[in-house]
Amino acid sequence: MVKETEPSIPEKAFILQALKEGYRLDCRNKIEFRNIEINLGREFGHAEVQLGSTRVFAKVSCEVTRPYEGRPTEGILVLNTEMSPMAIPSLEPGRPSEDEVLASRIIEKALKRSDAIDTEGLCIIAGEKVWTIRIDIHFLDHDGNIVDAACIAALTALSHFRRPDVTVVGTDVTIHSLESRNPVPLTIHHMPICVTFAFFDNGNLFVVDPLHREEQVREGDMTLTINSYQEICAISKAGGIPLELKTIVECSEIAASKVENITALIKAALKQDAQKRFVHYQI
Amino acid sequence: MSSTTENNNTKYTTENDQITSKSDEGNSNANKKETKFIVDADSIRRIQPLEYFRHFTDQKIRPNGRVFNRFRKTTLHLGSVTTADGSAVVRIGNTSVVCGIKAEVAEPNVNTPREGYLVPNVELSPMCSPNFKPGPPSELAQVLSETVNKLLKSSSVLSLESLCIEEGKAVWVLYCDVVCINYDGNILDASVYAVVSALSNVRLPKITYADGIVKATPDKTIELSLSRIPFSATFAIFNGEILADPDETEEVILEERITIICDEEGQLCSVLKSGGSSSTRETFSTCLELARNRYSVLSTIFKEASTSANTN
Amino acid sequence: MTTDSIRPIDISYSLLTRVDGSAKFSAGNSTVLCSVTGPADVRIRDEKLDKATLDVIVRPAVGVAATKETSLAYILRTTFETVILLSHHPRTQIQVVAQIISDDGSIISHLINATTMALLDAGVPMKAVVVGVGSLVDDKGRISIDPTADEVEKAVSTHNFAFDSVSLAVLYSESTGVFTEEQVKSDTHDLW
Numbered sequence: 001m002v003k004e005t006e007p008s009i010p011e012k013a014f015i016l017q018a019l020k021e022g023y024r025l026d027c028r029n030k031i032e033f034r035n036i037e038i039n040l041g042r043e044f045g046h047a048e049v050q051l052g053s054t055r056v057f058a059k060v061s062c063e064v065t066r067p068y069e070g071r072p073t074e075g076i077l078v079l080n081t082e083m084s085p086m087a088i089p090s091l092e093p094g095r096p097s098e099d100e101v102l103a104s105r106i107i108e109k110a111l112k113r114s115d116a117i118d119t120e121g122l123c124i125i126a127g128e129k130v131w132t133i134r135i136d137i138h139f140l141d142h143d144g145n146i147v148d149a150a151c152i153a154a155l156t157a158l159s160h161f162r163r164p165d166v167t168v169v170g171t172d173v174t175i176h177s178l179e180s181r182n183p184v185p186l187t188i189h190h191m192p193i194c195v196t197f198a199f200f201d202n203g204n205l206f207v208v209d210p211l212h213r214e215e216q217v218r219e220g221d222m223t224l225t226i227n228s229y230q231e232i233c234a235i236s237k238a239g240g241i242p243l244e245l246k247t248i249v250e251c252s253e254i255a256a257s258k259v260e261n262i263t264a265l266i267k268a269a270l271k272q273d274a275q276k277r278f279v280h281y282q283i
Numbered sequence: 284m285s286s287t288t289e290n291n292n293t294k295y296t297t298e299n300d301q302i303t304s305k306s307d308e309g310n311s312n313a314n315k316k317e318t319k320f321i322v323d324a325d326s327i328r329r330i331q332p333l334e335y336f337r338h339f340t341d342q343k344i345r346p347n348g349r350v351f352n353r354f355r356k357t358t359l360h361l362g363s364v365t366t367a368d369g370s371a372v373v374r375i376g377n378t379s380v381v382c383g384i385k386a387e388v389a390e391p392n393v394n395t396p397r398e399g400y401l402v403p404n405v406e407l408s409p410m411c412s413p414n415f416k417p418g419p420p421s422e423l424a425q426v427l428s429e430t431v432n433k434l435l436k437s438s439s440v441l442s443l444e445s446l447c448i449e450e451g452k453a454v455w456v457l458y459c460d461v462v463c464i465n466y467d468g469n470i471l472d473a474s475v476y477a478v479v480s481a482l483s484n485v486r487l488p489k490i491t492y493a494d495g496i497v498k499a500t501p502d503k504t505i506e507l508s509l510s511r512i513p514f515s516a517t518f519a520i521f522n523g524e525i526l527a528d529p530d531e532t533e534e535v536i537l538e539e540r541i542t543i544i545c546d547e548e549g550q551l552c553s554v555l556k557s558g559g560s561s562s563t564r565e566t567f568s569t570c571l572e573l574a575r576n577r578y579s580v581l582s583t584i585f586k587e588a589s590t591s592a593n594t595n
Numbered sequence: 596m597t598t599d600s601i602r603p604i605d606i607s608y609s610l611l612t613r614v615d616g617s618a619k620f621s622a623g624n625s626t627v628l629c630s631v632t633g634p635a636d637v638r639i640r641d642e643k644l645d646k647a648t649l650d651v652i653v654r655p656a657v658g659v660a661a662t663k664e665t666s667l668a669y670i671l672r673t674t675f676e677t678v679i680l681l682s683h684h685p686r687t688q689i690q691v692v693a694q695i696i697s698d699d700g701s702i703i704s705h706l707i708n709a710t711t712m713a714l715l716d717a718g719v720p721m722k723a724v725v726v727g728v729g730s731l732v733d734d735k736g737r738i739s740i741d742p743t744a745d746e747v748e749k750a751v752s753t754h755n756f757a758f759d760s761v762s763l764a765v766l767y768s769e770s771t772g773v774f775t776e777e778q779v780k781s782d783t784h785d786l787w
Binding site for chain 1 (some may be wrong): 610611612613614624626628630632635638652654656657658659690692696697720732
């Protein structure tokens with residue numbers, strides 16, 4: 001059990017003063033994201049995202065199950081987040097931290113409530129068999145802003161995922177192995193991407209993609225979930241200092257431009273992986 | 284671990300004669316007694332359990348009075364739990380476990396429509412030892428459940444397809460619950476013996492499936508067809524010496540352990556070894572021989588118990 | 596007959612920032628990420644007066660940790676307790692967290708190797724380096740090393756071992772399935 005250390009008073013003052021002068025701990029400007037690195041695994045639905053030194057790994061898997069009673073023609077989307085002492089050594093294993101619960105809720109809202117994934121396409125036989133798509137998000141290293149990193153990882157993994165093809169004859173279902181038939185990608189309506197802001201100095205100062213040290217000093221935070229069509233899917237601001245309307249508008253404009261960049265990065269990573277697979281296939 | 288604790292031990296280590304000196308007290312000189320720091324055997328056992336243990340093993344005996352390769356007295360009773368579909372009560376020395384098997388009908392998994400379920404679970408409640416706390420299953424209990432599960436599945440003791448009633452519609456679920464009544468070490472041997480014996484004791488009713496309804500006959504006669512009958516033998520290793528069937532006190536001190544599970548044809552079903560590196564190839568061969576001997580002993584007890592259960 | 600080839604190995608160190616040591620070990624499509632923290636404060640109920648407490652957590656790639664993971668953690672703990680010089684740091688805790696990234700067979704051996712690497716990276720004093728290897732015997736009696744998940748599925752018996760680098764003794768072994776003693780012996784190249 002390592003004890004978490006709060007930043008000391010001079011440290012807090014230093015971070016704040018630097019921000020007021022326009023500097024951040026890692027020399028970024030206040031609306032700059034850290035370097036985003038996306039690695040896709042050899043298996044489908046496996047994505048590891050590094051946002052600076054924050055590291056998140058998402059794994060998508062599928063299974064044939066019975067649908068929920070009330071929704072016989074819809075597939076099921078299950079989201080599970082796991083944070084261990086690997087990410088935060090002071091964490092008590094088995095007890096989810098507040099950070100994790102919040103992150104999990106925001107991502108769930110982003111993916112499920114905004115209907116990012118087409119669940120009706122996951123139905124095999126109405127009322128009998130549907131696909132359950134499971135997303136496991138593992139936080140490996142926590143250096144601030146785990147929400148954005150997890151969101152990128154989850155979306156990349158979902159876009160990368162392929163489920164086995166099925167043929168239905170009457171009530172007989174044949175599931176084809178990945179080798180025997182081309183696996184099927186999920187239908188993704190849009191990519192809701194989270195952008196998190198941290199606020200300081202009574203809301204006069206804000207930064208995008210806060211570091212862990214900045215999160216410890218911040219007075220409030222807000223996560224905007226926006227897709228590449230410039231539509232706001234969710235806004236979450238759980239407590240903290242009150243914000244002026246114009247700040248929120250300013251933030252959403254910044255976020256929208258960030259979302260464009262991030263979507264492009266995800267697409268580039270997916271394209272590169274597809275090319276690699278194609279080359280491999282030809283050999 | 285043993286060698287590092289040894290190094291730290293040196294300052295405590297007492298000479299052999301100091302241990303015996305307590306019993307010699309009456310004869311020894313009174314002045315000498317005052318100047319001499321006396322540590323009695325019981326204190327040594329508490330302060331330096333390993334050293335205490337070594338004094339015994341040097342004499343080729345264990346503190347509990349057993350010789351190295353002797354297992355504790357083992358008894359088995361089949362069918363004594365009448366509410367279960369099959370049961371076994373096992374005692375190995377002071378370790379006693381009860382295994383009850385409950386059969387239920389359930390829908391099979393979509394992906395394996397012809398396979399039934401076999402669900403072993405080992406419970407170590409505070410009743411059997413003060414070392415176990417109430418609440419969710421302890422690490423040991425989970426490890427035991429998993430070991431028994433692996434044994435049943437990977438050595439295919441019972442084919443899951445034999446539990447099928449109607450493909451894709453109904454299969455048997457066998458819940459094998461092992462409850463420990465009294466814990467005094469070597470729970471794995473006891474659990475494996477109990478589960479396998481209880482499985483052989485299961486009697487299921489005849490079942491008919493028609494239009495989504497499962498009908499069972501009131502009398503239970505059908506036995507399970509077990510492909511093999513594996514029994515387990517556990518040894519603790521102390522400086523290369525093999526101590527059969529360790530009890531709780533020995534388990535605490537000795538971390539290195541070998542478990543060998545073999546079947547009636549002498550084929551091995553499982554070999555587990557953990558914690559420590561003092562065993563060699565010869566140790567393994569000796570354990571194997573001892574395990575085979577132990578198998579024939581357990582097998583005799585098993586046969587006797589089956590005959591007496593059938594006649595009752 | 597023995598197939599001695601193992602899948603290509605890839606190891607990277609010190610990937611994580613908030614722990615004392617970390618390592619990623621992959622062999623073929625099996626990957627494990629492991630972190631080590633400690634010696635650090637220990638919870639009072641876990642405190643040992645003469646040595647450090649080794650705490651091991653294993654996390655699966657899919658789903659939540661269940662009995663299988665507890666079992667793997669138990670194997671790691673009992674194996675490493677004998678090689679880490681725990682008595683050098685009494686009343687502390689050394690915590691190992693092993694995250695399975697992808698499981699394509701022989702996962703326990705990769706867990707062992709990743710843990711060794713992470714402990715080395717964290718600078719935890721050890722008597723020896725532990726190396727794990729998985730193997731299986733197929734229906735034709737052939738032995739192969741470092742099997743994939745598909746191969747394990749078809750195996751008659753599987754055998755996992757961990758060796759100590761100094762004495763080359765077997766620290767941990769687990770064999771399941773149906774097999775003979777000759778197979779176990781030839782599997783370990785007569786170390787057993």
